[in-house]
Amino acid sequence: MSVKPQRKRIALRALGAATVGALAWITATTGIPGGASQEANPTALVAGESPGFAVENFDYPLADKILAEKKILLKRGDGHITLADCASGTGLLEIMARDKADKICFKVVGSSGWLTLEIPAVYAIKGNDYTTAVDMTVGSEEKSFDILKNSWTPVGEAADTEGRDHMLVEIRSSK
Incomplete structure (x- = not known):
């Protein structure tokens, strides 16, 4: 063995x-x-x-922080319209609101975008190179406005025969 x-x-x-x-x-x-x-x-x-x-719910990132610091309620969007520093360049959507001392600016990227938000007392919006429409509310009434490209458009109280405060609730842009 x-x-x-x-x-x-x-x-x-x-x-x-x-x-x-x-x-x-x-x-x-x-x-x-x-x-x-x-x-x-x-x-x-x-x-x-x-x-x-991973499920996308389209909630605006850091919305609570922006609301606390800037008093702007950003709700939901597809990420193609974002809050921007107005000094960051040209080609921004610019919003004037009676309750805000400074303009509020948004950058638009891609071929289209949407954003739901709440900004009270908006009276003028300057468009950019995109075709843009906004929805606003006054009381229970909803109104839509087409924004002129690269020019100021009177909206809200500036376009209302009664001069009522309007709240900006949605922005939609496309190329």
């Missing part, structure tokens, strides 16, 4: 035991079902569930 086959069997048994031990350790530490208690392991895998999905 040869010594070599016996050494091979011992080596294979040791390797097998090490493999089983390693798999048991992985199972216990990763929470694979059948391993350590899943309640104690928050990283436990859950069989039968599909992976999570």
